[in-house]
Amino acid sequence: MKLSDKIAAYNSSRPFYTFEFFPPRTDQGFENLIPRISRLSTLNPLAISVTWGAGGSTRERSIDLAGLTQSDYGIDTVLHLTCTNMLPGMVDDALRAAKVRGIQNVLALRGDPSRGTEHWTPVDSQFTRGIDLVKYIRSSPEFSSHFCIGVAAYPEGHPDRETDEDGSLNVLKEKVDAGADFIVTQLFYDADPFLEWVDKVRAKGITVPIIPGVMPIQTYSSFLRLIKLCGVKVPPSVMAALEPICHDDQLVKDYGVGLAVDIIRKITSTGTIKGIHFCTLNLEKSVQLVIEKLQWAGSSPTMKNRLIADAPGPMIHVQLTNSSDLVIDPTTATNTATSALTFKQTLDPDPGRGELNNAATWDDFPNGRFGDYKSPAFGAQDQWGGSGLSQYEGLSEWGHPKSTDDLTSLVLRYLHSEVSSSPFSSLPLSPESLTILPHLEQLTKRGWWTISSQPAVDGACSTDEVFGWGPRGGYVYQKGFVEFFVAEQDLEKIEKKIKEKGQGWVHYFAGNLQGKCRSNVPDDGRNAVTWGMFPGQEITQTTIIERESFLTWKDEAFSIWAEWASFYPPGSEERELLNSVRMERWLVSIVHHDYKRPDALWTFLLDGEL
Numbered sequence: 001m002k003l004s005d006k007i008a009a010y011n012s013s014r015p016f017y018t019f020e021f022f023p024p025r026t027d028q029g030f031e032n033l034i035p036r037i038s039r040l041s042t043l044n045p046l047a048i049s050v051t052w053g054a055g056g057s058t059r060e061r062s063i064d065l066a067g068l069t070q071s072d073y074g075i076d077t078v079l080h081l082t083c084t085n086m087l088p089g090m091v092d093d094a095l096r097a098a099k100v101r102g103i104q105n106v107l108a109l110r111g112d113p114s115r116g117t118e119h120w121t122p123v124d125s126q127f128t129r130g131i132d133l134v135k136y137i138r139s140s141p142e143f144s145s146h147f148c149i150g151v152a153a154y155p156e157g158h159p160d161r162e163t164d165e166d167g168s169l170n171v172l173k174e175k176v177d178a179g180a181d182f183i184v185t186q187l188f189y190d191a192d193p194f195l196e197w198v199d200k201v202r203a204k205g206i207t208v209p210i211i212p213g214v215m216p217i218q219t220y221s222s223f224l225r226l227i228k229l230c231g232v233k234v235p236p237s238v239m240a241a242l243e244p245i246c247h248d249d250q251l252v253k254d255y256g257v258g259l260a261v262d263i264i265r266k267i268t269s270t271g272t273i274k275g276i277h278f279c280t281l282n283l284e285k286s287v288q289l290v291i292e293k294l295q296w297a298g299s300s301p302t303m304k305n306r307l308i309a310d311a312p313g314p315m316i317h318v319q320l321t322n323s324s325d326l327v328i329d330p331t332t333a334t335n336t337a338t339s340a341l342t343f344k345q346t347l348d349p350d351p352g353r354g355e356l357n358n359a360a361t362w363d364d365f366p367n368g369r370f371g372d373y374k375s376p377a378f379g380a381q382d383q384w385g386g387s388g389l390s391q392y393e394g395l396s397e398w399g400h401p402k403s404t405d406d407l408t409s410l411v412l413r414y415l416h417s418e419v420s421s422s423p424f425s426s427l428p429l430s431p432e433s434l435t436i437l438p439h440l441e442q443l444t445k446r447g448w449w450t451i452s453s454q455p456a457v458d459g460a461c462s463t464d465e466v467f468g469w470g471p472r473g474g475y476v477y478q479k480g481f482v483e484f485f486v487a488e489q490d491l492e493k494i495e496k497k498i499k500e501k502g503q504g505w506v507h508y509f510a511g512n513l514q515g516k517c518r519s520n521v522p523d524d525g526r527n528a529v530t531w532g533m534f535p536g537q538e539i540t541q542t543t544i545i546e547r548e549s550f551l552t553w554k555d556e557a558f559s560i561w562a563e564w565a566s567f568y569p570p571g572s573e574e575r576e577l578l579n580s581v582r583m584e585r586w587l588v589s590i591v592h593h594d595y596k597r598p599d600a601l602w603t604f605l606l607d608g609e610l
C-alpha cells in the first residue's frame with residue numbers, strides 16, 4: 001500500500017514510525033538481518049525502508065531485500081533510489097523490479113558522489129537531481145499511478161552547502177510540486193531548530209507529511225563520524241553529557257536512547273509531526289527501547305512473547321572460499337533468507353542467540369576496528385555519505401605529498417597530533433594508541449606507514465579512562481595489533497621473520513590492490529583480539545580478526561588512496577605518487593598473541609635487522 005494513503009488513514013493518538021535498514025554487505029549479515037527485521041516488525045511499523053548503497057553499489061541487494069520484506073513479510077516497504085551511477089535504462093529497470101515485487105513506495109534521491117570522486121557527476125543527463133526522478137516517475141504511464149514518492153530534506157542544510165536555507169526550501173518545494181507525496185528528513189539532535197524549520201516548510205505552502213529521521217546514538221566514535229559526515233549540528237549540552245561517559249559504551253547507548261526519547265517527545269508534542277523515521281543501522285535494541293520507553297508499542301505482543309514468536313530460523317552456514325564470496329549473490333542470499341523466514345523455531349527467547357556466531361555481542365559494542373562480518377550492521381558506516389574525505393580537508397591538512405618521504409612525514413605529523421585527521425582516520429590518534437606512540441613512530445620512520453593500532457592490555461578495569469569499554473565492574477583485554485602499508489620487499493622480510501621467530505605467537509594478513517592475499521592464519525581462523533569479562537555475562541568478544549573482515553577493509557583502504565589521489569589534478573606529482581603507492585604497496589595487519597607482555601609485538605617487529 002502507498003505510504004501516503006496509510007498516513008492519511010492512520011488515526012491512532014500515538015505517532016506512527018518507520019524503520020530504515022540497509023542491505024548487509026555479507027551473506028551471513030543478510031541472513032542475520034532477517035530475524036532482526038522479523039522481531040522489529042512485530043512493533044507494527046507503518047512501513048520499513050531499504051537504502052540504496054553509496055554509488056548504487058547495492059542495487060541488486062537493495063531490491064532483493066525490499067522485495068523480501070514487501071512480498072514475504074507483507075510489510076509495506078519504501079525502496080530508496082538514487083541517480084548516482086545509473087546508466088540509461090537502469091532507473092526503469094529498478095522501478096520495474098520494484099513494481100513486480102509489489103513495492104509501491106520509492107524515496108527519490110540524487111545520491112552522494114561515489115568513492116574516489118569529490119563532486120557529484122551524472123552518468124545519465126536525464127537524472128541529475130532528486131527532482132528528476134520524481135518528475136520521471138510522475139510522467140511515466142507505467143509508474144505514475146503505481147508509486148508513492150518520498151523525497152529527502154535537510155533541516156540543518158545539505159552538507160554540500162550548494163544552497164542556503166531559502167534555496168533548500170525552494171528545492172524542497174520544487175520536489176513536492178513535481179509530485180512527491182512525503183518528506184523524510186536528515187538526522188538531527190536538536191529539536192528546537194527542527195521545529196522552527198518545520199514552520200518554515202509549512203509557511204512555504206508545503207503540506208505533505210514530514211517524517212523526521214531519528215537515530216539513537218550507538219557509540220561515541222560512530223556518533224562523531226556521523227555528525228562529521230552528515231554535517232549535523234550537535235547542541236553543546238549533548239556533547240557535554242557525552243564527553244564524561246564517552247569511554248563507557250553502555251552509558252553512551254543508554255544516553256542515546258534517552259536523548260532520542262526526549263527529542264521525539266518534544267517534536268511530536270506540537271501535533272504537527274505525526275510519525276518518526278528510525279534509522280536502525282540494522283541494530284535493533286536501541287530502537288526497540290526507544291519505542292518501549294515512549295510506550296508506543298501498543299497492542300504488540302509483550303517482549304517475551306514477541307521474541308518467542310519471532311525467534312530466528314535455523315543456523316545456516318555459508319562456506320566462504322574466497323573474498324569474492326563476500327559480495328552477496330542476491331539470489332543465494334534471498335533463498336537462504338527466505339528459508340530462514342519460513343522455518344520459525346519457537347525455542348530461543350534471546351534476541352541475540354540464534355544469530356550466526358557473535359554478531360549479536362559485537363553489535364552491543366560495535367567499536368569499529370574490524371567488526372563482525374556476519375553482523376547485519378557490518379559496514380554500516382559505509383552505506384552512503386562517501387568516505388568522509390573532503391578535498392578541502394585533504395589539501396589543507398595533508399598538503400601536497402610528492403615523495404614517499406613526504407608520506408612518511410605526514411603519518412608522523414598525524415601521530416604527533418600536528419594534524420587532526422589522516423586519510424585513514426577522521427579522528428585524532430586515540431589515547432590508547434598514544435601509549436604506544438614511540439613504536440608507531442619507529443615503524444613509520446622505516447616507511448611502514450601505520451594506519452591503525454592497539455596496545456596489549458591484560459585486564460584493565462572496564463571503566464578505565466583509556467582502555468575501558470562495556471558495562472561497569474568488568475575487565476577488558478587486548479592483544480597488541482598494528483596495521484600498516486609496506487613495500488613488497490619489506491613484507492617478504494616480515495614474513496621470513498614471522499616464520500623463523502614468530503613461533504605461533506604472531507599472525508598476519510597482507511593484501512594488495514591486485515587482490516592477492518598472504519597470511520599464516522588458517523582459512524577459517526578467527527582471532528579474538530579484544531574481549532571483556534563482565535559480571536553475570538558470558539565473555540564478550542568485540543574485535544575479531546579474520547580473513548573476510550580484513551579483505552573487506554583492505555578494499556576500502558585501497559579505495560581511500562584513489563579518492564585522495566583524485567583531489568589533485570590529473571598528471572600532477574601528487575596524484576602520480578598516491579596512485580603508484582596504491583598499485584605497489586601492501587596493507588599488512590599483524591597481531592601478537594602474548595597480551596601479557598605489552599612490548600611483545602613491538603620488540604618482535606622492531607628489534608634487530610629485518
Ligand SMILES: Cc1cc2nc3c(=O)[nH]c(=O)nc-3n(C[C@H](O)[C@H](O)[C@H](O)COP(=O)(O)OP(=O)(O)OC[C@H]3O[C@@H](n4cnc5c(N)ncnc54)[C@H](O)[C@@H]3O)c2cc1C
Nearest residue numbers: 051052080109110111129130152158160162163184186384
Ligand atoms: C532520509 C534520507 C535517506 C537517504 N537515503 C540514501 C540512500 O539510500 N542512498 C544514498 O546513496 N543516499 C541516501 N541519502 C543521501 C542523499 O542521497 C544525499 O544527501 C544527496 O547528496 C542528496 O540527495 P537529495 O535527493 O536530497 O538531493 P537533491 O534534492 O537533488 O539536492 C542535491 C543538492 O543539489 C542542490 N540542488 C538541488 N536542486 C537545486 C537547484 N534547482 N538549484 C540549486 N541547487 C539545487 C541541493 O540543495 C543539494 O545540495 C539519504 C538522505 C536522506 C536525508
Ligand SMILES: NC(=O)c1ccc[n+]([C@@H]2O[C@H](COP(=O)([O-])OP(=O)(O)OC[C@H]3O[C@@H](n4cnc5c(N)ncnc54)[C@H](O)[C@@H]3O)[C@@H](O)[C@H]2O)c1
Nearest residue numbers: 367368369370425429430433440450451452453549550553
Ligand atoms: N578490519 C580492519 O582491519 C580495519 C582496520 C582499521 C580500520 N578499519 C575500518 O576503519 C573504519 C574505522 O574503524 P576503527 O574505528 O577501528 O578505526 P580507527 O580509525 O578508530 O583506528 C583504530 C585505532 O587505531 C588508531 N590509529 C588511527 N590512525 C592510526 C595511525 N596512523 N597509526 C596508528 N594507529 C592509528 C586509532 O587511534 C584507534 O585507536 C571502519 O570502516 C573499519 O571497518 C578496519
